[in-house]
Amino acid sequence: MEGAVCRQGVRLALRDWTKRDLPTLEGWLQPGHAWQDLDGPYFGRPSSEELDRVLDRYRHAVGSGKLAVPRRELAVARLEDDRLLGRVNRYWQSRETHWLSLGITLFDPDKWGRALGYEALGLWSEYVLDTQPAVIRLDLRTWSGNERMIGLARKLGYVEEACFRKARVVQGEYYDAVGYGVLREEWQALYPEGFAAHLAEILD
Numbered sequence: 001m002e003g004a005v006c007r008q009g010v011r012l013a014l015r016d017w018t019k020r021d022l023p024t025l026e027g028w029l030q031p032g033h034a035w036q037d038l039d040g041p042y043f044g045r046p047s048s049e050e051l052d053r054v055l056d057r058y059r060h061a062v063g064s065g066k067l068a069v070p071r072r073e074l075a076v077a078r079l080e081d082d083r084l085l086g087r088v089n090r091y092w093q094s095r096e097t098h099w100l101s102l103g104i105t106l107f108d109p110d111k112w113g114r115a116l117g118y119e120a121l122g123l124w125s126e127y128v129l130d131t132q133p134a135v136i137r138l139d140l141r142t143w144s145g146n147e148r149m150i151g152l153a154r155k156l157g158y159v160e161e162a163c164f165r166k167a168r169v170v171q172g173e174y175y176d177a178v179g180y181g182v183l184r185e186e187w188q189a190l191y192p193e194g195f196a197a198h199l200a201e202i203l204d
Contacts, residue, residue: 070131
């Protein structure tokens, strides 16, 4: 793989972004893709200027080689050909209490429903816990219309912790905002040999 691999699963890896990713990423960030209908659609679509700033950020990260340790975001790539599939990220809810939220996007709807999101988010959850020992909990935020994300959270062992009823509006319809979380000790009990070992058992 061209990028530094931070976590490797059975079918995919989480790795640093590369120059080869940038044209593919730019294409997927353009309006009109199905993933955008699920990934925070209540925030509205970015303007062309905002999109340019996002792409410039990726270009700078790739060109400078100055990457956060531990990583704040990684590319999701297919192992067999290093093809870009999506991205994972993290952001602070509270630095004071070591509270992080995670995110995941798989761009191509043809790849949905194949447990690739399960593999990617599981590897990412474990990476964050392994590289940040002070973190005792992880969570993710979504909306009740994103049934795939809810199912993914539950399958990994995240539990529903919050539901704000009718807090999101998508295409004129109200949906709940929901939050799912997992504690470090719960994760370790679910995957005592590590998530990668668990993947090898169920996918090999």
